[in-house]
Amino acid sequence: MAAGSLEALVTVQLIYLIAALGHYLPLSMKQLDIGIAGYFAIGAYTSAYLTRDCDMSFTVALLAGAILAGAGAFVVDALATRVRLSGFAYAIFSLSFAESLRIILNNVEALGASGGLVGIPPDTTLPLVAIIAAAVVAGFWWFDRTRLGHLRTAIADDEFIVPIFGVPLVATKLTIFAIGGALGGLAGGLYSHYVLFIRPDDFGFALLIALQLPMVFGGLDRFYGAVAGMLLLGFIPEFVRVLAQYRLIVMAAATLLVLIMRPSGLITHQTIAWLRSGCRRSANERTKVGLSSDPSS
Amino acid sequence: MTAPTIDQVPALELKSAYVKFGGVTAVNDVSLRIPAAAGISAIIGPNGAGKTTLFNVLTGIIRPVSGQILIAGRDMTGRRPDEIFRARIARTFQGARLFAHLSVRDNVRLAARSVSAPGRPGGPSVWFDRHGDALRRAERALTEVDLPHLLWSVWPDQLTLLQRRLVEIARAVTAEPVALLLDEPAAGLNTAEKERLCALLVRLATSIGCRIVVIEHDMKLVMSIAERIWVMNFGCLLSEGTPADIRANEAVIEAYLGTRSHHG
Numbered sequence: 001m002a003a004g005s006l007e008a009l010v011t012v013q014l015i016y017l018i019a020a021l022g023h024y025l026p027l028s029m030k031q032l033d034i035g036i037a038g039y040f041a042i043g044a045y046t047s048a049y050l051t052r053d054c055d056m057s058f059t060v061a062l063l064a065g066a067i068l069a070g071a072g073a074f075v076v077d078a079l080a081t082r083v084r085l086s087g088f089a090y091a092i093f094s095l096s097f098a099e100s101l102r103i104i105l106n107n108v109e110a111l112g113a114s115g116g117l118v119g120i121p122p123d124t125t126l127p128l129v130a131i132i133a134a135a136v137v138a139g140f141w142w143f144d145r146t147r148l149g150h151l152r153t154a155i156a157d158d159e160f161i162v163p164i165f166g167v168p169l170v171a172t173k174l175t176i177f178a179i180g181g182a183l184g185g186l187a188g189g190l191y192s193h194y195v196l197f198i199r200p201d202d203f204g205f206a207l208l209i210a211l212q213l214p215m216v217f218g219g220l221d222r223f224y225g226a227v228a229g230m231l232l233l234g235f236i237p238e239f240v241r242v243l244a245q246y247r248l249i250v251m252a253a254a255t256l257l258v259l260i261m262r263p264s265g266l267i268t269h270q271t272i273a274w275l276r277s278g279c280r281r282s283a284n285e286r287t288k289v290g291l292s293s294d295p296s297s
Numbered sequence: 298m299t300a301p302t303i304d305q306v307p308a309l310e311l312k313s314a315y316v317k318f319g320g321v322t323a324v325n326d327v328s329l330r331i332p333a334a335a336g337i338s339a340i341i342g343p344n345g346a347g348k349t350t351l352f353n354v355l356t357g358i359i360r361p362v363s364g365q366i367l368i369a370g371r372d373m374t375g376r377r378p379d380e381i382f383r384a385r386i387a388r389t390f391q392g393a394r395l396f397a398h399l400s401v402r403d404n405v406r407l408a409a410r411s412v413s414a415p416g417r418p419g420g421p422s423v424w425f426d427r428h429g430d431a432l433r434r435a436e437r438a439l440t441e442v443d444l445p446h447l448l449w450s451v452w453p454d455q456l457t458l459l460q461r462r463l464v465e466i467a468r469a470v471t472a473e474p475v476a477l478l479l480d481e482p483a484a485g486l487n488t489a490e491k492e493r494l495c496a497l498l499v500r501l502a503t504s505i506g507c508r509i510v511v512i513e514h515d516m517k518l519v520m521s522i523a524e525r526i527w528v529m530n531f532g533c534l535l536s537e538g539t540p541a542d543i544r545a546n547e548a549v550i551e552a553y554l555g556t557r558s559h560h561g
Contacts (some may be wrong), residue, residue, distance in 0.1 A: 150399060150407055157396040163378040164356060164388060165468065166411025269398070 011126045013234040014133040015190045017227065018209045021136055024226045025176050026073045026077075027215065029155045031079025032091040035076050035210055038098030039069040039181040041203035043188025045111055048120045048198060053110075058123040058193065065189040066182045073181020074174055081170055098203070105200035116199030117192075124194035132190065136183065152176055209248075217255040219265020228267045303424040306370040307521060308333040308475040314354055314364030316347075316532075323350045324361065325532040327362070331476050332525075333369070334344050335506045337498060339519045341530035341543075343552070348512045349391065351529070352478050356388050357381040369475060383412055387469035388478035393461035395453040401464050402449045405435040409471035431471075441504065442497060459490045463497070470505060477501075479511045482516055491515065495522050520544070 019040050026033035043065035050061035076097050084091050106114045143149040144235050154162050163169045192198045233254060237247045258266050264287020309331040316324035324347045324359045331338065340348050353359040355366065357378040358547035365374045368384045376384075386410075395404050439449055442463040453461055462482055469477055481496070483491045499522060502509050513519045519526060528535040528543060530552040535542060543549055 036517070147407075147410055150403055154396040154399045156405055157398055158394055161394050162392060164358070164382060165408035166379045166382040167407075168377070168379050 002272065007126055009235070009238055011124070011129050011194055012191070013230065014126075014129045015124075015187050015194065016211060016234065018129075018136050018190070019184050019187035020215055020230050021140060021223060022180040022187065023211050024215060024220070024223055025180035025183075027212075028220055028223070029152060029159070029176065031085075031177075032078040033073075033077070033094045033177065034091050035073065035094035035097045035181070036211055037103045037203045037205070038076075038094075039073050039184030040188035040191070040207060041101055041200070042069040042072050043185030044192035044198050044203070045105065045117065045188075045296050046185070047189035048117050048192040049111060051121050051193070052117070052119055058121065062189040062193075064297075066126065066186040067097070069185020069188065070178040070182030074178040074183070076181075077174055077177040081174070086262070094160070096241070098208070102200045102203055102272050107202075112199070114200060115198055118197050120192050120196045120198070122193060122196055124190045129194075130188055137223075137227060144223070148172070148176065150257065152218055179242045196279070213251050213255050217236075217251075217258050217266060219262075219267045219271075221264055221268040222272070223274065225265045225267040232266075306333060307331055307367070308369060309355060310365075310367040311351075312327050312365040312367070314351075314361040315367075316350055316354060316359055316361050321399060322353060322532050323347045327351060327364075327529075327532070327534045329332050329355075329507055329527065329534070331510055333508060335502045335508065336524050337502050337509045337511065337522050338525040338527070339523035340510060340512045340527045340529060341514070341516070341519055342535070346529040347532040348529055349480055350532075352480055352512065355381075355478060356386060366475045379411070380406075382472060385412075385475045386478070387474035387476075389465040389469055389473040389480055389482065391480045393458065393465050395461055395464055395468075397453055400450050401444070401451055401456070402432075402435060402439070402465070404453065404464060405438055405468045405471055406431050407466045409434040414456055417518070434471050435467075438471045439464075441470060441501065458485055459494065462486075462494070464498075466501070470501065473505065474507050476506075477509045477538060478509050481512050481514065482513055483511075483513060491518055498522060503547060507509070 016283070019036060022039065023036040025034070046065035046068050047058075047061040050056040051058055052063055054061075056064070069199075076094060078091050080090050105111055110116055144153070151162065151167060154167075155173065155176075159169070162172075188203075213231035214233040216229070217227040217233055218227065219225025233251050237250045262268075302404075307330040309329075311327060311329040312326050314327050315322065327347075329351070340351065342348050350359060354361050354364075357366075357373075357376055357380070361373060365372065366376075366381075367373065368381065368386060371384070373384060375383060393446055395401075396407070397409065436449070444460060444463050444467065448456060448460060453464065456464065466477075466479065466482070469479075479498075486494060495518060497510055498511070511519070511523070523540060525538070526540060526543045527537050528546075528549045535552055536546050536549050538546065
């Protein structure tokens with residue numbers, strides 16, 4: 001990827017934003033699902049293989065990749081739930097999924113093994129990515145107002161009491177995880193058709209860090225924290241030329257600084273309420289705004 | 298055996314339940330019949346007697362080692378908490394646990410949608426449902442508990458303790474429960490608030506026609522509103538009866554009321 005080109009930068013950052021939002025879903029429910037790099041890889045390889053070797057249309061391949069990645073997330077999380085993994089054990093489990101997948105991909109000749117997959121049709125364009133990213137962000141805004149979105153908030157607040165109100169907790173969580181995985185897969189598909197050459201090592205730990213760090217920086221309280229983090233940390237180091245080559249150091253330092261000064265991230269729901277109403281009755285205002293745009297009220 | 302008539306079938310019945318946490322027996326051979334007739338019952342007992350654990354067993358959070366749970370005569374042993382809620386057993390928690398990032402109305406609506414939407418309850422059809430009557434039910438429940446309309450769209454952290462308790466009760470009431478289990482609803486309230494709560498509970502029992510079971514430490518409150526009282530101690534059901542029976546019961550006085558009289 002030519003990092004110097006602004007278009008390439010924006011495209012890749014927007015693709016990362018889609019994946020990061022997919023990663024945000026489990027993370028916001030306090031479930032550290034590190035498998036995102038794996039779901040990204042599933043999407044990238046599936047759509048690349050289907051268009052390159054099976055002559056499928058880009059749209060179909062992209063959707064197939066997203067669905068397969070969503071199914072992957074569903075299976076991983078169903079297994080983890082089955083044996084009641086949580087916290088660190090769960091994180092390690094999902095990480096081992098992503099790493100195993102990477103090692104498997106390194107050995108599958110049909111997918112180019114460690115040499116990588118070349119000759120992927122260049123179907124991803126900046127306008128397409130921008131439209132999809134905008135749709136995903138709008139989708140998140142809408143999602144927070146649906147029942148499933150309310151359930152996600154409730155699970156994040158107090159998972160223990162959610163089933164007491166008639167909610168099948170496991171099914172709900174798996175659905176949200178699968179949506180997250182599918183977004184990761186969608187981003188992966190867009191990525192492979194943009195960079196045109198993928199190898200298993202593109203989907204390792206570095207990708208995870210590139211997705212997760214900005215989110216912690218931006219704040220996990222609401223999805224716009226993740227969006228803001230992605231945009232700020234993705235672009236600022238690139239525009240300040242001096243910093244460009246120290247990108248990772250700048251990202252880490254900025255995140256550390258934010259964590260020390262604002263433990264819940266740069267942007268929280270209070271920040272938005274504060275921006276809207278000027279310091280007073282912050283939570284109140286924010287709720288009213290949320291309710292007035294609720295489709296079912 | 299002939300089937301008992303509707304009046305005789307208890308709303309909720311527990312048959313010889315055992316719960317063990319490691320070496321401790323938290324619930325020891327407890328059998329409980331919560332009648333379906335509208336009214337208020339109470340469970341009392343010292344801290345650590347197993348009262349909340351009993352609620353957790355009744356609502357499916359804890360599976361008893363042995364024992365049986367029947368809801369309106371139907372065997373619900375080993376069912377998940379969400380299935381028990383949809384069988385119309387609702388509860389509240391110690392310390393008013395509301396979802397902090399949902400508005401009051403959405404807190405109540407979350408529960409209302411589990412029972413109101415068309416399709417399989419709790420299934421995918423309700424996840425994006427817009428046509429259920431959940432909102433109406435939620436607002437009816439909030440009216441039922443007398444929560445001012447102004448507070449419906451605020452977040453729980455802006456409410457007083459009593460108001461949070463009312464929201465919790467409203468959230469449980471949306472299920473149109475046959476049995477409503479309240480875990481220490483009056484803890485931390487002042488006298489005036491307690492009186493308001495008592496009046497509400499008495500009114501709710503008749504207006505929604507359900508059996509309310511409260512866990513409570515305030516003896517005066519319990520004796521004034523409950524028509525039937527269970528006393529627990531060390532995981533066992535010590536005694537059961539009307540307030541007058543309980544006051545006169547030697548074992549209860551020794552285990553619970555007696556320890557209170559030492560203080561005062």
